[in-house]
Amino acid sequence: MADSPPVKPVSQPDELTEPFFAAGAEGRLLLALCDTCGEMRLPTSPTCPTCLAEGVTWREVSGRGTVYTFGIMHQRYHPAWEPDLPYNIAVVELEEGPRMPANIVGIENDDLVVGMAVEVVWEREGDAPVPRFRPVA
Amino acid sequence: MGRIYGKSSTDFAVDAVRLAIADAGLEKSEIDGLLINAGITGFSGSGVSLQLQNALGMGNLRLLNHMNAAGSTAAQMVQYATMAIDAGMAKHVVCVFADAPLQQGGSSAAAYGNAGRRAGPTGILGLSAGAGHFGANTSYALAARRHMSLYGTTQDQLGAIAVAERSWATMNPHAKMRDPLTLEEYHASRWIVEPLHLLDCCLVSNGAVAVIVSPPEQAKDMPQPPVYVHGMGQGHPGDTRHMGDSPETETGARLAAETVFGMAGVGPEDIDVCELYDCYTYTVLVTLEDYGFCKKGEGGAFVEDGKLGPGGALPTNTGGGQLSAYYMWGMTPLSEAIIQGRGQGGERQVEKNDLILATGNGGALSYHASLILSPHAN
Numbered sequence: 001m002a003d004s005p006p007v008k009p010v011s012q013p014d015e016l017t018e019p020f021f022a023a024g025a026e027g028r029l030l031l032a033l034c035d036t037c038g039e040m041r042l043p044t045s046p047t048c049p050t051c052l053a054e055g056v057t058w059r060e061v062s063g064r065g066t067v068y069t070f071g072i073m074h075q076r077y078h079p080a081w082e083p084d085l086p087y088n089i090a091v092v093e094l095e096e097g098p099r100m101p102a103n104i105v106g107i108e109n110d111d112l113v114v115g116m117a118v119e120v121v122w123e124r125e126g127d128a129p130v131p132r133f134r135p136v137a
Numbered sequence: 138m139g140r141i142y143g144k145s146s147t148d149f150a151v152d153a154v155r156l157a158i159a160d161a162g163l164e165k166s167e168i169d170g171l172l173i174n175a176g177i178t179g180f181s182g183s184g185v186s187l188q189l190q191n192a193l194g195m196g197n198l199r200l201l202n203h204m205n206a207a208g209s210t211a212a213q214m215v216q217y218a219t220m221a222i223d224a225g226m227a228k229h230v231v232c233v234f235a236d237a238p239l240q241q242g243g244s245s246a247a248a249y250g251n252a253g254r255r256a257g258p259t260g261i262l263g264l265s266a267g268a269g270h271f272g273a274n275t276s277y278a279l280a281a282r283r284h285m286s287l288y289g290t291t292q293d294q295l296g297a298i299a300v301a302e303r304s305w306a307t308m309n310p311h312a313k314m315r316d317p318l319t320l321e322e323y324h325a326s327r328w329i330v331e332p333l334h335l336l337d338c339c340l341v342s343n344g345a346v347a348v349i350v351s352p353p354e355q356a357k358d359m360p361q362p363p364v365y366v367h368g369m370g371q372g373h374p375g376d377t378r379h380m381g382d383s384p385e386t387e388t389g390a391r392l393a394a395e396t397v398f399g400m401a402g403v404g405p406e407d408i409d410v411c412e413l414y415d416c417y418t419y420t421v422l423v424t425l426e427d428y429g430f431c432k433k434g435e436g437g438a439f440v441e442d443g444k445l446g447p448g449g450a451l452p453t454n455t456g457g458g459q460l461s462a463y464y465m466w467g468m469t470p471l472s473e474a475i476i477q478g479r480g481q482g483g484e485r486q487v488e489k490n491d492l493i494l495a496t497g498n499g500g501a502l503s504y505h506a507s508l509i510l511s512p513h514a515n
Contacts, residue, residue, distance in 0.1 A: 009257060011260065011261075017260040042264075069280070069282045069283035069385065070282060071275055071333075072328070073269060074330065074331065075246060075271075075272075075329050077246065077271040084269070086328070089268055089269055091279060100261075100264060101264050101270050130267055131264065
């Protein structure tokens with residue numbers, strides 16, 4: 001029996017981020033608003049790193065931002081990504097402040113520029129929603 | 138050190154400790170402190186552990202720990218050893234790094250890559266892997282690009298660091314890459330993650346390095362010329378990007394610089410030699426800025442004229458560094474700082490070695506520690 005083809009790793013929702021991925025499946029981008037200090041964040045722990053309180057309210061945000069930095073990956077690192085080489089990886093700074101790692105789609109790698117305006121576009125890998133960004137026309 | 142197979146991390150560590158004890162003219166029974174840093178294999182559980190104590194047959198340790206703040210650990214071990222000796226807790230402390238990630242027939246990428254593929258990604262932290270962002274090469278490429286776009290830093294300027302370090306490596310018998318390098322050859326080396334070429338990236342090596350810290354009043358009567366600790370500093374920004382910080386371009390070296398220069402009572406203008414953690418060319422550039430050798434954003438122009446190389450105004454990474462010599466994490470800059478401080482650099486020995494800055498950096502510019510060393514007692 002042939003080996004099954006390699007599959008790209010896709011982030012799975014956990015208890016903390018279930019609303020984030022559920023909204024993503026509907027094409028919406030949410031950020032977590034700290035109930036105590038009001039900081040907007042992409043939460044990586046249940047407590048706010050600014051005020052250390054628990055509790056967030058998810059808010060839908062614009063999905064717009066700018067390219068904070070990017071790189072072009074040439075290294076054969078994960079077999080499922082090999083057909084995409086060379087592919088871009090970027091960090092997008094959202095209008096609301098938080099920065100998120102994502103690929104920029106709808107543009108040639110050579111045309112990428114730090115500071116360019118982008119907006120979120122939710123795509124799918126298998127069944128999983130994956131946030132990517134495209135240049136704003 | 139290098140592509141040496143058939144030995145475990147512990148085997149390498151025992152070799153290094155045995156050699157260091159002999160070099161220091163000590164008896165094993167005089168060693169009463171042991172600090173251990175296991176490198177990348179420390180994260181997988183296969184690295185050198187506290188069991189090293191038993192392999193070394195050291196039964197009277199007054200100080201023992203296993204530490205891992207990535208590339209900043211070597212400088213940190215010397216700092217904690219120095220403080221412990223000052224406090225009277227121990228007399229002769231061995232600080233040892235050992236690692237053996239390279240498998241015969243396997244690539245450097247495989248040696249480090251396996252760590253990133255183990256668990257399925259979840260939550261926000263999983264977005265990186267979901268975007269194909271794998272490994273340290275990617276993180277440093279993103280940092281370098283940010284610097285290039287903010288300040289106009291060029292590929293030639295990153296290349297100047299690789300070329301200068303290789304010039305030093307040609308004179309280091311321990312260096313793996315000893316053929317001279319031109320800027321053209323640097324540009325021709327394959328991309329790893331743009332803007333980083335292969336020759337912007339460090340080597341991966343198996344091996345070990347051990348350093349012994351002793352009380353200054355005893356060290357002066359030991360067989361080797363002692364090197365004295367004049368300053369110690371640390372700075373750890375972690376990942377504060379959510380707070381709007383930019384650890385990519387303003388690193389923990391800034392905090393460490395305040396402490397290390399303050400303790401030594403000197404400034405960057407007083408430093409004769411730099412041994413800077415160089416996991417990537419970019420790390421050297423941003424570290425020089427954060428220690429104030431030049432202004433923020435001017436690191437590219439600072440290094441471009443070759444001043445880091447042999448005969449230059451600021452000899453830096455005089456053994457070839459991690460880029461061209463050997464990758465023993467923070468022990469690469471620390472070991473070369475000690476060699477230069479002892480005046481034992483042979484063909485590559487710098488003329489003026491009164492004050493030497495040795496730095497360590499770890500994670501994705503997340504951890505930083507440094508020492509100012511000197512052949513002169515403080």
